[in-house]
Amino acid sequence: MAANTQSQSGLKLQPQITLDLNGLASPGPLPSLRRAMSSMENAHVLLLLSDFPDIESDLHLWAAQTNNQILHIDKTRPKGFGFYIQKGDAWVVTQTVDVRGYPCPTPVLKASKALAQVKPGQNIKLLSDCTAAPAEINTWIKTAGHKLLGMTEDVCGIYRFYIKK
Secondary structure: OOOOOOOOOOOOOOOOEEEEOOOOOOOOHHHHHHHHHHOOOOOOEEEEEEOOOOHHHHHHHHHHHHOOEEEEEEOOOOOOEEEEEEOOOOOOOOEEEEOOOOOOOHHHHHHHHHHHHOOOOOEEEEEEOOOOHHHHHHHHHHHHOOEEEEEEEOOOOOEEEEEEO
C-alpha cells in the first residue's frame, strides 16, 4: 500500500497531496477534488481542507459513489475541516463482498464462500460494518490459510478487508 494509513484510532495518515479549498462554495469543492484525485494512484491519500458548511455530507455521498474512503476528519483545524481521503483500492480485487448491515459471523461466512470462487493468488475485498469483524477476520485468516493484505476503516465505521487466496 502506498500510503501509511491506519484506522480512526492511532491515526498516522500521510497525504501525498493537500488540496486547500477554503473559501470555495458549492459546487466548487467536488469538481476540484475530482481533478486532484484523477492524478493520484490508488491507495494514495489526499488531505482536503474546506470550510464549506455542507462539504461533509457531500463528501460522504461522493465517496460512496466513487470507491474512495474518508479515513479521518480533522475537526480541530483553526479554519474548516481536514478530510483524509484514500483513493480506490490498495490491491487489485477480483471480487467484492458487501456484507454491510449483516452481523458477525456473516463476514467470515461470505468471505469464505467468495474465496472458494476465486483462483489462488487472487484477492477479494470484504466490506463490513460489524464491529467484531476485525477480530473475527484475523482469527479466521490464521486458520483458513489465506492472507490478510490490509484493512482500513472509514469515518462511518465501514471496514475494508483485502484478502488474498
